Amino acid sequence: MQPQGSVAWHRFATLADASEALAEAVAIRLRALLAGQGRASLAVPGGTTPARFLAALGSRDLAWENVTLLPTDERFVAADDEASNERMIRAQFAPLREGRVGFLSFHDHGSDIEAAAAALASDLASLPPLDLVVSGMGSDGHIASLFPGEEARFEALPDSGICIATPPGLPPRLSLSPARLSGAGWASLLVSGAQKEAVLKAASDRPVPLPVDLLLGRPQGLDVYWAKG
Numbered sequence: 001m002q003p004q005g006s007v008a009w010h011r012f013a014t015l016a017d018a019s020e021a022l023a024e025a026v027a028i029r030l031r032a033l034l035a036g037q038g039r040a041s042l043a044v045p046g047g048t049t050p051a052r053f054l055a056a057l058g059s060r061d062l063a064w065e066n067v068t069l070l071p072t073d074e075r076f077v078a079a080d081d082e083a084s085n086e087r088m089i090r091a092q093f094a095p096l097r098e099g100r101v102g103f104l105s106f107h108d109h110g111s112d113i114e115a116a117a118a119a120l121a122s123d124l125a126s127l128p129p130l131d132l133v134v135s136g137m138g139s140d141g142h143i144a145s146l147f148p149g150e151e152a153r154f155e156a157l158p159d160s161g162i163c164i165a166t167p168p169g170l171p172p173r174l175s176l177s178p179a180r181l182s183g184a185g186w187a188s189l190l191v192s193g194a195q196k197e198a199v200l201k202a203a204s205d206r207p208v209p210l211p212v213d214l215l216l217g218r219p220q221g222l223d224v225y226w227a228k229g
Helices: 015-037 051-058 085-092 113-124 178-182 194-201
Strands: 007-012 040-044 067-071 073-075 132-135 154-156 162-165 173-176 186-192 222-227
Touching: 007 015, 015 040, 015 051, 015 132, 015 186, 015 222, 051 085, 067 085, 073 085, 113 162, 113 173, 186 194, 194 222
Parallel strands: 007 222, 040 067, 040 132, 132 186, 186 222
Antiparallel strands: 073 173, 154 162, 162 173
């Protein structure tokens, strides 16, 4: 069974409220990091759930030029593809759209996914451990592009921090590795609905861990921003 670390629940009636609260929590931590060390790094999810959070965070007055932003994962598609996480993040996060924040793109590393993963790993190696991670979660317990089940194996390049994910029936993806995600200084989940709440609460009873248990079991703790609907 996966041991569960210190999990702080922040409960809200709506996803909009949870997103605003999470944006403020991230902004407070970014300000503290920038004041203390002069720079900060932040990994954010794709999909539809984080859109309001990204818009709210981008409206905060911060020294974004000293922040490095990166996605937690990306589908191996063109950057302007409708399925691209980067496309969504750019559309919602004003500092990136306006070129005011550092950004590590998972695109433009060639058409071969293994070569792209190696090139991205080289870029990632120049960064220190992540300061902040905001993750979503699927109802199957996947985070980033780390999926459960033997058929959805993910393989990490040695010491690279990058995984090639091949979920069944879906396009291949590039994802931050378990070590990069779980090793962040502060981590949070943004989720909604009773089904996902049940997945998180069942962690201690699972005979086989799910990818989300990587975050739930962090010794540094995890903040869950959950919305009823």
